Amino acid sequence: MMLAKLTFCGMGRFVTEGELETQTKNAKRAAYHHGDLRSQLLLAVRELIEEKGAENFSIAEAARKAGVSSAAPYRHFADKDEILKAVVLDAMDDMTHSMRDALNAYPEGSADRINALGQCYIDFARAHPGMFRLVFGITESHEGDEDLALRGAQTFGIVIGAVADYLGIARDNPEAKRRAYILWTVVHGHSWLTIDGKARQQGIDYPETDMLAAVSLRLLGGTVDGG
Amino acid sequence: MMLAKLTFCGMGRFVTEGELETQTKNAKRAAYHHGDLRSQLLLAVRELIEEKGAENFSIAEAARKAGVSSAAPYRHFADKDEILKAVVLDAMDDMTHSMRDALNAYPEGSADRINALGQCYIDFARAHPGMFRLVFGITESHEGDEDLALRGAQTFGIVIGAVADYLGIARDNPEAKRRAYILWTVVHGHSWLTIDGKARQQGIDYPETDMLAAVSLRLLGGTVDGG
DNA sequence: TAACATATGTAAGCGACATTCACATTGTCA
DNA sequence: TGACAATGTGAATGTCGCTTACATATGTTA
Numbered sequence: 001m002m003l004a005k006l007t008f009c010g011m012g013r014f015v016t017e018g019e020l021e022t023q024t025k026n027a028k029r030a031a032y033h034h035g036d037l038r039s040q041l042l043l044a045v046r047e048l049i050e051e052k053g054a055e056n057f058s059i060a061e062a063a064r065k066a067g068v069s070s071a072a073p074y075r076h077f078a079d080k081d082e083i084l085k086a087v088v089l090d091a092m093d094d095m096t097h098s099m100r101d102a103l104n105a106y107p108e109g110s111a112d113r114i115n116a117l118g119q120c121y122i123d124f125a126r127a128h129p130g131m132f133r134l135v136f137g138i139t140e141s142h143e144g145d146e147d148l149a150l151r152g153a154q155t156f157g158i159v160i161g162a163v164a165d166y167l168g169i170a171r172d173n174p175e176a177k178r179r180a181y182i183l184w185t186v187v188h189g190h191s192w193l194t195i196d197g198k199a200r201q202q203g204i205d206y207p208e209t210d211m212l213a214a215v216s217l218r219l220l221g222g223t224v225d226g227g
Numbered sequence: 228m229m230l231a232k233l234t235f236c237g238m239g240r241f242v243t244e245g246e247l248e249t250q251t252k253n254a255k256r257a258a259y260h261h262g263d264l265r266s267q268l269l270l271a272v273r274e275l276i277e278e279k280g281a282e283n284f285s286i287a288e289a290a291r292k293a294g295v296s297s298a299a300p301y302r303h304f305a306d307k308d309e310i311l312k313a314v315v316l317d318a319m320d321d322m323t324h325s326m327r328d329a330l331n332a333y334p335e336g337s338a339d340r341i342n343a344l345g346q347c348y349i350d351f352a353r354a355h356p357g358m359f360r361l362v363f364g365i366t367e368s369h370e371g372d373e374d375l376a377l378r379g380a381q382t383f384g385i386v387i388g389a390v391a392d393y394l395g396i397a398r399d400n401p402e403a404k405r406r407a408y409i410l411w412t413v414v415h416g417h418s419w420l421t422i423d424g425k426a427r428q429q430g431i432d433y434p435e436t437d438m439l440a441a442v443s444l445r446l447l448g449g450t451v452d453g454g
Numbered sequence: 455t456a457a458c459a460t461a462t463g464t465a466a467g468c469g470a471c472a473t474t475c476a477c478a479t480t481g482t483c484a
Numbered sequence: 485t486g487a488c489a490a491t492g493t494g495a496a497t498g499t500c501g502c503t504t505a506c507a508t509a510t511g512t513t514a
Contacts, residue, residue, distance in 0.1 A: 058471060059472070069492070071473080071494080136423055153428075177430075178431075181433060182441075185417040185420060186409065187416070188419060189411065189412030189419070192419060196366040196367070202404075202408075206408060214409075219442070219445055287501080288500095307501070
């Protein structure tokens with residue numbers, strides 16, 4: 001199923017800790033003015049979120065990691081929420097990009113396309129559980145944010161399109177959105193239950209690819225009027 | 228669909244703020260020794276979690292709300308995590324109880340039973356989003372906790388039983404667990420997307436009961452071998 | 455009833471954090 | 485060069501989680 005192509009980090013936006021340290025050291029030579037603090041901070045925050053979870057990271061530690069004082073981040077972000085939002089936007093862009101790649105790996109209108117999208121989503125959750133929790137937990141405090149809504153629409157739009165193509169109906173047919181939403185719930189729920197350990201905890205031994213295939217077949221197979 | 232019977236708070240375990248204030252005042256007459264601090268703290272914590280989210284509540288504020296010093300809670304709980312765990316256990320018990328009630332409202336082996344269970348889950352998420360987030364986010368730091376695992380198994384066991392009855396297969400047939408798990412993912416995912424506002428944000432206009440009915444029909448209908 | 459152990463409360467303090475403010479340094483452009 | 489915006493620092497404020505030393509209430513037992 002071309003899993004390799006679907007893994008995240010592929011765009012090099014999630015870099016390793018080693019790389020960060022190197023970049024930080026080099027930048028430090030510029031002495032007083034860091035030169036690239038904003039992006040270094042975002043990098044550090046991402047690492048910290050994966051290490052200790054989105055609720056347990058501190059701006060102070062990110063600043064320390066980037067080699068600046070704890071007040072410096074406030075020259076680039078208004079507050080903690082704004083940092084988190086920036087990180088989330090990056091992550092959502094990565095996700096959308098990966099889904100586009102997954103899409104292009106299979107023929108238009110195929111069921112494989114839909115399964116690949118789902119696998120892509122789950123892969124992201126598994127690879128970056130902290131980011132996943134953040135992305136789908138941040139809405140609590142950013143309910144009406146337009147940037148976030150736009151990214152969400154982009155991503156969901158991909159799924160709607162694939163479903164419509166598969167069903168052979170127009171992309172703006174409401175039924176496409178409905179079916180796509182149900183698929184979303186399955187994949188979203190499975191992602192959560194997986195990273196929360198609930199699935200393993202309850203001894204679920206349903207191979208993921210089998211589950212995705214079975215679900216998409218059952219939910220999308222058959223006539224549209226049946227829904 | 229007897230929604231009233233399915234709403235939480237039914238057991239009076241989730242009380243209103245007004246009630247808490249009254250109880251606190253009465254208890255205060257006992258002066259130095261509170262007398263019922265442990266449960267009052269849990270109550271206060273639940274309220275705060277609903278008000279400001281599980282990540283933004285503080286023990287200090289809960290203590291203030293209960294009318295004691297900020298050190299008092301540590302006579303009853305080792306740390307913040309332990310308080311949160313206690314609150315989660317209570318909530319899970321409430322949930323299990325409500326699901327049992329929902330089950331008993333419909334005949335054994337009926338599809339209505341399964342839909343009622345799903346509705347029950349979603350109702351809980353909608354009524355207590357903060358608690359829902361906590362219950363399904365706490366695993367991050369309590370991955371191996373036996374108390375939590377036990378509650379989870381109880382709840383999931385109810386679903387497995389209902390699904391097995393509906394399919395007319397034995398409850399320990401692995402297929403029952405698999406189908407139940409898929410239903411869980413749908414309901415879990417929908418709950419998250421609903422309280423996160425993602426569903427509304429993307430303009431989903433799929434009546435919930437319709438969706439549940441359609442999903443359970445498609446996922447559980449047909450022969451078992453087809454899965 | 456006196457005395458003692460135990461349970462449960464308080465006040466003060468520690469280190470960490472988010473955020474702000476006055477001030478220092480640097481880059482840029484007239 | 486000199487002025488100004490951008491970006492850094494250190495110190496301060498208020499909150500928090502949690503600990504420690506001490507105070508008070510409760511129950512048991514002599």
